Amino acid sequence: MKMRLAGTAAAALFLAACAAGPDYKPPALELPVRWQLEEPWREAVPGDALDKGPWWQRFGDSQLDGLQQQALRNSPNLTLASARLAQARAMLSAADAARSPQLGLGARASRLRISANRPLTNYATQNFATVQNDFALSLNASYELDLAGRVQRSVEGATASAAQLAADLENTRLLLTTDLASAYFNLRATDTELDVLSRSIALQRRALELVTARHDLGAVSGLDVAQQQALLDSTLAQVDLLKKQRAQYEHALATLSGTPAPTFALAPDLRPIVPPAIPLGVPSEALERRPDVASAERAMAAANAQIGVATAAFYPSVMLVPMVGVDSRMVERLFDAPSLLWSVGVSATQVLFDGGRLRANVDFAQGGYDATVANYRRVVLTAMQEAEDGISGLAALDRAVTQSLAAVDSARRVLDMATSRYEGGASTYLDVISAQQSLLSAERQAAQLQGQRLQTSVFLVKALGGDWCGVASRSAAAEADARTGCPAPLRRVAGTR
Template sequence: MWRLWAGAAAAVLGACSSLPPPGEAPRLDLPPTWRVEPGWREAAPADAADKGRWWQRFNDPTLDALIERALANSQSIAAANARLAQARALVDVNAAALWPQLSLSTRVARQRTSANRPLSNYASPNFSTVQNDYLASLGVSYEVDLGGRVASNLEGARASAEQSAADLANVRLLVTTDLASAYVNLRALDIEQAALQRSIALQRRALDFISTRHELGAVSGLEVAQQQALLDSTLTQVDVLYRQRTLFKHVIATLTGSAAPAFEIAPEVREIEPPAIPLGVPSDVLERRPDVAAAERAMAVANAQIGVARAAFFPTVTLGPSIGVDSRTLGSLLDAPSLLWSLGVGLTQPLFDAGRLRANADATRAAYEASVANYRRIVLVAMQEVEDGIVGVAALGRAQAQARTARASAARVLDMATARYEGGASTYLDVITAQQSLLAADRQAAQLRGQQLLASVFLVKALGGDWQQPVATASR
């Protein structure tokens, strides 16, 4: 019999040795530097760069207060915190398996035995008895981690807790960047609304002027109708911008944990300057991004599951000694004859499972390969987002500067067209065209400012959050 057991164990262990080892972290060929746009220079932030209050670099007290409310009240962050607490508790659960488990059991019973129970000895007939039973027993159970199952489970739990911590950091980053994006969109609409109101006031003054001239017979009714049509067209944009602003206001309300109907944020024309963001090599950026860290920890979790699957091929060995006392009377419970004990070793070795263990090992290997592919994808997306952010911030900065020039040119054209019309050198259509051009330039400048701020927030998100004061600072 022992030869049969030895042969079976050798066959199983031989099959286990042919399993692939747990995977190693994949390597990616990363470029040494980013493709920096003209007007930027590269910085080298420290490895322990601060990932905290990046929003304070926009120097907007309202934004600071809103983000503080979001960090305190966001249900997404609360859920991520709970998942982290759960993952850390599971680490303690798995760590407890490394230690012997002690259990104390007691029993106090009064029982009657059956006179018709099966005989234990044909020479000794059974009798019915009524007696007490007092039992106290201390048991010990310990699993010998022969195949590394317990250690692999603990390793996976620790990696899962680290992944949950990275997920929490990523949720905080997403909540703050989403709120900042909604806020800069809202402020850009405030600027655009202010430009629209200036244009409406200008067009109304022009309508009053041309109506007065029409009453004096100096101009035809066509020019009055043209100015009225322009004013009516401009007024239709008021409610369109109001709707857009309301949507962003509701987004901010939800992110800060407030009910949308009761939330208000006053309009304010405020020029927010995007911060100068240092650019580091890809390895620096990847160290700051919590989603990359979470994907790497997910790989570690999948890798640990390979170890658990491999351990299933090994025998399970459990030590289970126990000691106690048992007596029919309470007074003799602690007497020497009442002592009972046992020493035992349990061994369980799978012999035939129709390929279940092998299939499970293949499944864990496939899950690990999937986590590797996901990690590579997230790293490549991270690099793409940083490169997109660099190009976007630089290009929109130049476009915004050009928009200011275009706005000044449109204002000069309107002054010239008005002067020429009043002097009788041109038609009123030239004035209307100049008014439309000035409004378009004003709105374009506001929109480009909003897009530039959005690109800055996007780049902060791509970089993984805040940074400490760099050695060299990127200039716009």
């Protein structure tokens, strides 16, 4: 008997150590060892342990900082993601509780009459009707022997799901801050364009006064006046279109910061903003930092655990159900020794035939896992694409901004020369009109490129998963690098825009 008990215990321990279903192993990915770089990027020493932080403070704009803090306090999307994470953690606690015995306390007090005509177990015995009390108190316990690892896989799945929702919360925070920064920089770029139009309108009004005066003196025809008036009217129409765009960006900022749009207003601000130098690291580090990649990876772990839960249903379910209590017809004798009762039992159930339901559940779980693997690969490829887009786009925009500023200077010189030639009678007023239009186009293009460069910087920060080295501001970045040795894996060449 002792040998049988020892063998049974050893078998139970062996089964408990071998949980049903496959152990989770993340799929291997073939990642590039470096980015495709072009000027003004250059490689430096790669760093690890890059953490996230208030990356927007690197732009050195106090108004943006205030909007970001307001958004982090008031965003309903963050509140929703936090609530879902709290639910997942509660489900993890519930799943983990299945590893412990379940205890219950039962009590009963009743007065009952036993029928005199109840069925007999012996016809030689006569029944009598009796009225009596019944008082009982019991402590019940139940414990599932996790022989097939169902509970273990359930805990693994709940742990992965909680980690996935924690990553989703971080991703929601990253998307919120990048969307707000994008809308803010769009608004600032629109303010710059409106300022360009305002200065162009003032220039065009002065030109209209000049050509009108020359017309009144009979020096030029009415065609010159009409051409200048048409240019002025066209520029004024563009102002209304830009004001419409600005209002939309302002409304978006209101919603992102958790403020009703009718009560939100942001005054124009023409201060220049210089995007920070953004370290890149190696491609594998982007996967470690991006919360959407982490979420997709944790989804795979959760789906893999579900395969184990479904597979465990093929094995017996064994429950230990001990009970101890007291039962008496008199309260004063409830805790006497003769009132004691107890039981020790084991219940086991095993499915013998289900028409293929359990196998279908396993196939369903396997299909869910395969879907999460495909989604993980998709998210990784998208992450690589977005980072490369940001790197190449920012390098191209840096060069374009430099060229656009040179184009503005050239357009101003052309306008000065065209005006002088017209006043000297060497050219027609059409040359002045063309020069004014060229200057307006060049200044607007420069303003738009400045805005696109800020937008692309935000896009690259998003593609790389957030801030780096936990430095709170651009001004503190250099000090922190010198003080703590915070590495800059890929940094702009000094002196470039």
